Amino acid sequence: xxxxxxxxxxxxxxxxxxxxxxxxxxxxxxxxxxxxxxxxxxxxxxxxxxxxxxxxxxxxxxxxxxxxxxxxxxxxxxxxxxxxxxxxxxxxxxxxxxxxxxxxxxxxxxxxxxxxxxxxxxxxxxxxxxxxxxxxxxxxxxxxxxxxxxxxxxxxxxxxxxxxxxxxxxxxxxxxxxxxxxxxxxxxxxxxxxxxxxxxxxxxxxxxxxxxxxxxxxxxxxxxxxxxxxxxxxxxxxxxxxxxxxxxxxxxxxxxxxxxxxxxxxxxxxxxxxxxxxxxxxxxxxxxxxxxxxxxxxxxxxxxxxxxxxxxxxxxxxxxxxxxxxxxxxxxxxxxx
Numbered sequence: 608x609x610x611x612x613x614x615x616x617x618x619x620x621x622x623x624x625x626x627x628x629x630x631x632x633x634x635x636x637x638x639x640x641x642x643x644x645x646x647x648x649x650x651x652x653x654x655x656x657x658x659x660x661x662x663x664x665x666x667x668x669x670x671x672x673x674x675x676x677x678x679x680x681x682x683x684x685x686x687x688x689x690x691x692x693x694x695x696x697x698x699x700x701x702x703x704x705x706x707x708x709x710x711x712x713x714x715x716x717x718x719x720x721x722x723x724x725x726x727x728x729x730x731x732x733x734x735x736x737x738x739x740x741x742x743x744x745x746x747x748x749x750x751x752x753x754x755x756x757x758x759x760x761x762x763x764x765x766x767x768x769x770x771x772x773x774x775x776x777x778x779x780x781x782x783x784x785x786x787x788x789x790x791x792x793x794x795x796x797x798x799x800x801x802x803x804x805x806x807x808x809x810x811x812x813x814x815x816x817x818x819x820x821x822x823x824x825x826x827x828x829x830x831x832x833x834x835x836x837x838x839x840x841x842x843x844x845x846x847x848x849x850x851x852x853x854x855x856x857x858x859x860x861x862x863x864x865x866x867x868x869x870x871x872x873x874x875x876x877x878x879x880x881x882x883x884x885x886x887x888x889x890x891x892x893x894x895x896x897x898x899x900x901x902x903x904x905x906x907x908x909x910x911x912x913x914x915x916x917x918x919x920x921x922x923x924x925x926x927x928x929x930x931x932x933x934x935x936x937x938x939x940x941x942x943x944x
Contacts, residue, residue, distance in 0.1 A: 613653070616646040621655055624668035629659035632666070654678050721844025724827065728837035731824070732762070738818040739766045745776040745819060747855050751812040753781075753904055754788020767798055777803040780812060780855070780862050783881060784904050795865050806862035809884045810901050815851055823851045885912055 613621070620643050624630055635643040647666065650656040654674040659665035725731050739746070746767075767777060777798065785791045786807060795805045814826035827838040842848055881902060888898045899909035 613655075614646065614649060616642040617649045617653075617655075619643075620646040621650055621668060624650075624656055624666065629662055629665040629667045631662075631664055721842060721847065723841040723843075724838070725841055726827075726835075726838045731837065731839045734839075734841060735816065735824065736766065738816075738822055738824075739770060742770055742775050742818045743773075745778070746770060746816065747778045747852065747859075748816040749780040749812045749814065749855055749858060750785075751782050751814055751901075753784035753902075754791040755785070755794075757790045760790055760794045764794060764797065767803065768801060771798070771801045771803060778855075778859065779803065779805045780858055781805065781807045781865060782812060782902065783807045783809050784902060786865060792865075799865075805865040806859060807865050808858055808862040809881055812858060813854065815855070817848060817851055817855065820852055821845075821848060823848045825851065882912065882916065885909070886916060889913065889916070 616639075619639055620635055623635060623639060623643075632644065632647055635647065639646075647656065651666075654677040655669050655671065656666045657669050659667040725734065771777060781791070781795075795803075799805055815823055817823040821843070823842040824839045825842060827835040827840055829835050842851065884902060885898060888901070893901075895910055895913065896906050898913075899906040902909065
């Protein structure tokens, strides 16, 4: 039997076995053909058939839930042993927490020790997993950058479903461009069906997560303003966590629900908002790559939007395009008022 299905021959043999109190292999082969012999071995390995009492070579069907219990028993034991080992490891390491906190207080008498820089991606993922496992009330997060990588979504789905199953409220903000990424949209559709709330915004997001209003993680920025891969700032200082939560709530009020299907009218509305944001950033003299990063799109896509704006307003430079388009928008607003 493969890891994900019972073979057709084994299914036929199981139906044959379920119809009678017991059967002999020769009878099954005569009824179902020579593949019944291999199917019997497959069912026996899966605990779906067993030796029939009172017969020399008879077999009988086993109720599937009982078979599952027998098949999963060794795995349950290993899981319990793993959990016990995790608890022992956590307890052993956390015994050093008082020494660390005392040292941190001496190093940082002003109390800024609520910030911890973690520069290893594996460590960041472990911290997120630990915080998610202990989260009891709410997780809020903002995820700029358009669609998320498939491997990131696969890592997050089980963790998020587990939180939702135990009643944790999840709210997430993406950028508008994430709506056009099929894996991200499928992930959102799956989570919203379980009760999560997801919205999108054009610009102004910082990458962060806040668990239960007590512990946050935020992206670390380099000198050029881009995120440092694999690094995060773990925040436990209450005033900073409160600032992060406030920033999220302000963005949440401005954001729009994430639809799993984007019709022409909605797509046009989002495109207009992105265009307006690009115009504003052009007028401010922001570089193409920075605009692309802030709006969660590739630099090539961003440059295509800029070229269309320049053609539309007859501009000869990026800055002139921003200035002319912004002026045209202000004129339209005056005419409507």
